[in-house]
Amino acid sequence: MTKRYYVVREDILPEAIIKTIQVKEMLSRGEALTVHEAAERAGLSRSAFYKYKDGVYALNELERERIATISMDLDHRSGVLSKVLSMVASLDGNVLTMNQSIPLQGFANVVISVDISQLTGELSSLVELLRSQAGVRKAAVIGQG
Template sequence: MQQDTGYYVIKRQAVPEVLLKVVEAKKLLESGKVKTAAEAASRLGISRSSFYKYKEDIYEFHDSLQGTTLTLTFQMNDEVGLLSYVLNLIAEFGANILTIHQSIPLNGVASLSITIQVLPTTRDIMEMISKMENVEGVHKVHITGRSATLS
């Protein structure tokens, strides 16, 4: 039996309008066209609370992530071997690690940002993220950056 990843692919017409507006609000913020979440929400006609409720759970689907760099952010418990396990998982999926930034752990939890290069031989990135999220001590993995890989 196949494990539930917690991810679904649905057609745009089936996505509630508020979720589509959250994606648009995130784009406005990332592009610098607006300075605050409140401004983005107001411009799109949604409440600020709706934006914050869904902003971590909806991302635009890209048919292929090949030829890109991705920045993953998450928090991780400060436990011996946990970072090593996550890095090995990335290697197991065939992605190339470009940068790793880790904060000093506060209250036993560190913030991390890892930038990876998706190669032609890299396996399914969403499956990799799902496996990372299922590791005890790793909290909410997010793709926070995406760009074309320079050759």
């Protein structure tokens, strides 16, 4: 199922949605150290915050977040995956999720989701660097959002 997004004027949003955004902003600015503290200050229950937090974004926050899904076939040797993850981190990519198959016939498929909003350089450059890494048989972007 494809996720659909809407741009909605703040004055018609339910109060819980507005307060969820306020809590997220307080946390990101460091005005509150915990969800409990921020939710209390905003007048929102923690359960309501957790219900909405992953689906509510300020428009500028949504524009910054970019995620790429990269599939790779890696040799089944010690250190190959570690070097790949270090390479992503060295370019300011942030690995969000990782799924690895059981190694068969000397290699394993690894799929990573990477936050590329702060990536140094282009995604295509990262993929080329991954392909040139010893132990990486194949690397390709299979999704980007």
